[in-house]
Amino acid sequence: MCGIIKSREWKLSGLIAWVLGVYSILGHKEFRFVLPVLPLALMFSGYCLAEMSQFKGTNLHGKVHLSRLQLSLILLIVTNVPMALYMSLFHQRGTEDVMFYLSKEAHDGRVKSVLFLMPCHSTPYYSTLHYNLPMRFLDCTPSDNKGTLDESDSFLMNPSDFVGEIFGNLSSFSHIVLFESEERHILDLLLRNSFLEVRRFFHSHFKVDRDLQSSVVLYSQRDVL
Template sequence: MYKQRKAPRVLQSVFASFADLYLYKLSRLIYDARVARWTLFCQLVNWFMFYCITRTLVNSLETVLTVVGLFYWSSFASSSKKHPSGSRKLALFIASLACAIRPTSAITWLYVGFVDLWQERNRLKLIFLEVIPIGLSVLGLTSILDWWMYRSMVFVPLNFLKFNFFSAGGDYYGTHPWHWYFSQGYSVMLFTFLPFSLIGIFRSKDWRFSGLIAWVLGVYSILGHKEFRFVLPVLPLSLMFSGYSLAELSDSDSKRKNTKASSRRPSRAQVAILFLVATNVPMALYMSLVHQRGSEDAIYYLSKQASDGKVKSVLFLMPCHSTPYYSSLHSNLPMRILDCSPSDNKGYVDESDRFMSNPVGFVSTMLENSSLPSHLVMFESEEKHLRELLVSHSYKEVKRFFHAHFKVDRDLQASVVIYSSTIPT
């Protein structure tokens, strides 16, 4: 059971290591080995990269493919003989794969393609003999895979675009102001690397990659629904600029090394390292190991109980998708989450919102009109309202897991509580 839980994360960690490797290679290709070493330092220390890149999210894999693809694309653009001419075809294949698993990755690759298209002599050859054949090949393979899995013809990229772009379906899950990525989201992701990234952008004068960052943030800002993970693919590029800034700082320190005054105190690069490590490492560890861990602890507990035959069915009385699901339970038993599917009907209130607005009334109706599950899972903020009702229906608390020290989107969800039915089954 332990191996089943950890295997997907170990696999994503392997993928993440390729992002580290190819970001190093990309920065060495564009600048030099000195900048590459500092870039790798930034990549490994940044709190959000540590927190997100190893998670089994499609955005994490998209980030890996973006970094690898940019390296091979830049390799072709480089005049160096060390890089084979076929690297552009490989880059196009990787870009197509990234767009297949996450269609919004096209935002990145449209920019990269159009910037280089103006400098390309054989534009028609590039478009008709490389871009279109490779793109259609990957699209065809993924369509066959979707047909095999869904047992019907489903064009996933089109459905994705229809829901997220043409109908703004993502807005159903919340919206942010247009400037959120610039004023809050991306700044939080960079955290204390932000000033170093800005300095690196202006000092390097590499407007191609800085323009890519601005383009991606700008396009995503048009959409109402915004999340940190959506812009994860360009975070490594910002960290590369941080690496450039730190490399220049280190070089400046080396030139001043001969003076006695400078030898008695830490160099500016050493102070910067200490500052970045001291601000990012605790944040990375807290967010990865402590914050909002209750939902995972709860599902792991249920997984163990289910493997011992002590769980017959589970009802999650919490906002939808608050916990892992079958991918972490690894048992074939009935489970139910509160529905939060988008609807075209104006004024429609889904189950999740109805529960949050009136927990007691919602659960009373549910328990009267459906079979009782063996286990209930909920946050403490709702459990305190439901305690008497659950006891009256022969439920008792069996486990409580710490979840968070502070609230994020809703009331403080300090812990996750599991109730079990005392009625013999």
């Protein structure tokens, strides 16, 4: 806001407001939708910091006071660096950790096929596995028929019935990956099909758009262990 007010570039700032307003109306929201206006927002931020740099700290009674620019930079560092580190190193890391683990197991020949019982595109998939193994994730392709649920939504609504109906006895998969929030719904089904828990990977401290997905759980056929 500081840069917008000081620069008085109302057309560019109006463009940012228009993009944010339009995408806020949509039911499906992703950060990447507003990335095109990020350079404009950074430009206004830089303009504000440049304006602040013209105000120097005063020396009163031998004490040096920080300038507005220095105070602003300190505030930006204190508020952004810890959050950046947390989001980069801890938040929602489970889906990557499980793929790194599966890649190591595949290297040792202990992975034959994998079923991902989680919302579609939750993991980096082959880009992390690096092995040509059969894998299956829940499809989320929009249907031409209004009101028809995709596989991902159907699974979340009734995990146990969906898995039993679509995948049968699960014997064609050596490993199954799912979130802890859905694990309790199909635990009996997994145990009946000779699946045992292998590893549990931390994923998140708080929920984002669904139930709390605190952990990613990896199950394996008993004879694979």
